[in-house]
Amino acid sequence: MKRIRLIVIEDNRLLRDGICAMLKKEADFTVVAAFDDSDFDPEKLKELKPNVVLLDLSLTEKDSLDLVNLLRNDHKDVKVIVMDLLPMREDILQFVEAGVSGFIMKDDTISEFLKTIRAVNAGEKILPPTATGSLFSQIMEYGVKELGPQKLIQSVRMTNREKEIVQLIAEGLANKEIAFKLNLSIYTVKSHVHNILDKMALNTRVQIAIHANAAE
Structure with missing residues (x-):
């Protein structure tokens, strides 16, 4: 079975560690690295070769949208999922235009969280429930x-x-x-x-x- 290679970029250390621990329990996932925004270098993607990047929408030191643009421009095969509590409609528009493939709400269930990652890796676009449709x-x-x-x-x-x-x-x-x-x-x-x-x-x-x- 080919595993989905994941990178987690999240400022909150407790949340970051919790996400990684949860993902590592899944047989089809491999967490290749986890960063806060201060120690993440996009050049590392060449070595780590992730399939999916999980990105906190509200990073402290870096602009998440700029980071998405950088990732999508330099690593077109890497899919990006944004994590947030409840993104504004304007944020959703901007991030989708930048090439984000999915959104995970931080109050989603574990099942929804994992399902979104697998769906995005398979090529689907996953939007917040309130933003689906048109x-x-x-x-x-x-x-x-x-x-x-x-x-x-x-x-x-x-x-x-x-x-x-x-x-x-x-x-x-x-x-x-x-x-x-x-x-x-x-x-x-x-x-x-x-x-x-x-x-x-x-x-x-x-x-x-x-x-x-x-x-x-």
Whole structure:
């Protein structure tokens, strides 16, 4: 069984030790390191190779949001889960935009805590219960209003191939035409379109085209 490699970044030593003790009891978890924000160096991730970082939202010496941006920019494969008592809606928006994959409330049950870690490691997005539903769509609407379509498109993390497909969708090409033009299978194109819709929190190809054309 492949274990999930975890790093815990938490200022409160008692809480940090308690979290680590709880995680170490799970057969599929390995806690590779635990830090407070004063002794955490992002360069250590290269050596420790975590799958998931558990990060306190309210660090004392470092800005948690800046740290998320740094982690996601330099270590794109590492998933970040933010821990807090009850994050404000604005915090949720900012952290999701920065690339956070999940939120753990510090009053969650142990079962919910562990379930969130496993789900995020498997690629799911886990939001606070009060923020579920249309939050990702709200984020995109917020981005259009605050950033403008051009910066919004740029802020969504896409592969070069996905960006290429967004442009072709904006030009009005159907999936079959895109497949022919890029020498891909229709199934590969559909998979890319699905990923684009997911990343942009949209529902249809038409919405992709609207956003892309508005950004030009």
